[in-house]
Amino acid sequence: MENFKEFIIEGRDAFVPCLSLDCVIFGFHSGQLKILLLKMRYDELWALPGGFVYKDEDVDAAAARILRERTGIKDIFLQQLHVFGDPNRSDSKRNKNILEKDGFENGQGDWLTERFITVGYYALVDFSKVELAIDYSSEICEWQDLTSIPSLIMDHSCILKTALERLRKEINYQPIGLNLLPAKFTMPELQSLYEAILGKKLDRRNFQRRMLGYGLVNRLTETRKGGAHKAPYLYTFNNEKYKQALEEGLQGGW
Known part of the structure; x- marks a missing residue:
């Protein structure tokens, strides 16, 4: 048509x-x-x-x-x-x-x-x-x-409210970010995504420890250039671990 x-x-x-x-x-x-x-x-x-x-x-x-x-x-x-x-x-x-x-x-x-x-x-x-x-x-x-x-x-x-509630529920037992972030991102950017979805602040050290503990992300040798502060490292998602987490779920909530 x-x-x-x-x-x-x-x-x-x-x-x-x-x-x-x-x-x-x-x-x-x-x-x-x-x-x-x-x-x-x-x-x-x-x-x-x-x-x-x-x-x-x-x-x-x-x-x-x-x-x-x-x-x-x-x-x-x-x-x-x-x-x-x-x-x-x-x-x-x-x-x-x-x-x-x-x-x-x-x-x-x-x-x-x-x-x-x-x-x-x-x-x-x-x-x-x-x-x-x-x-x-x-x-x-x-x-x-x-x-x-x-x-x-x-x-x-x-419909929007229902979708947001579903997303906030699923973020507690499934990884989020692969489809929302660029291929390379910083840990603060990933944390900012989680905070935007959940509508609350998360502890920086605890967030990074859990993400690394799940094995969902790989730290690169590259850093994000151009900021006023120390350049943070860039990360990529570990596709194999991410897929496994989607199928098996994650332990604990935010």
């Missing part, structure tokens, strides 16, 4: 009825946890990136496709989060107004005004590798700080 009008007219026959996907895309930049959001057309509200499932398409494959369209990333860390099915979650009035403003009539696109159940996902991406792209229903696509999220449409605030 090459344009918005074609998307609307052919959507009823192309997509699984009354089913949508919405995804919380986490990134990390300048010590801040970021969320990728879309500014909706004809509206002051923002939304999580989302889309629909083709009738011959696997749901997880649809989520990967939608995220690839929004971020340009093919190999993405993506997990199904929850099914959101409150009968009042769909904003049929808003969707009808958008259709009318775009000149649709005689029932064209009325499938968008029906009740939708959405499957929520969350993704972890390297901020520096993302190529932002708007979709048919949006006019802006940009990163927003987790600490200053604008008003979101429908139940997207609930």
Whole structure:
């Protein structure tokens, strides 16, 4: 589907009825946890990136496709989060107004005004590798700080809250960072990521001791140049240990 009008007219026959996907895309930049959001057309509200499932398409494959369209990333860390099915979650009035403003009539696109159940996902991406792209229903696509999220449409605030709770829970028994940080990073940068996710400060020495004890990171001989203080060593993730920790879990919480 090459344009918005074609998307609307052919959507009823192309997509699984009354089913949508919405995804919380986490990134990390300048010590801040970021969320990728879309500014909706004809509206002051923002939304999580989302889309629909083709009738011959696997749901997880649809989520990967939608995220690839929004971020340009093919190999993405993506997990199904929850099914959101409150009968009042769909904003049929808003969707009808958008259709009318775009000149649709005689029932064209009325499938968008029906009740939708959405499957929520969350993704972890390297901020520096993302190529932002708007979709048919949006006019802006940009990163927003987790600490200053604008008003979101429908139940997207609930989806975001659920994703953050899941991420904070999983960080206690699984490694986090491989998909959010560049290939080389400093220990303070890794700790800053954990602190941004957890929303609290962590003891520097204890954090470093635990990370090294898990064997998740390898210290390089290189250092981060250009700072005002002593140049910190750079690290990379130990992919084998990281994969093992994902499968077997880690001991203890933060």
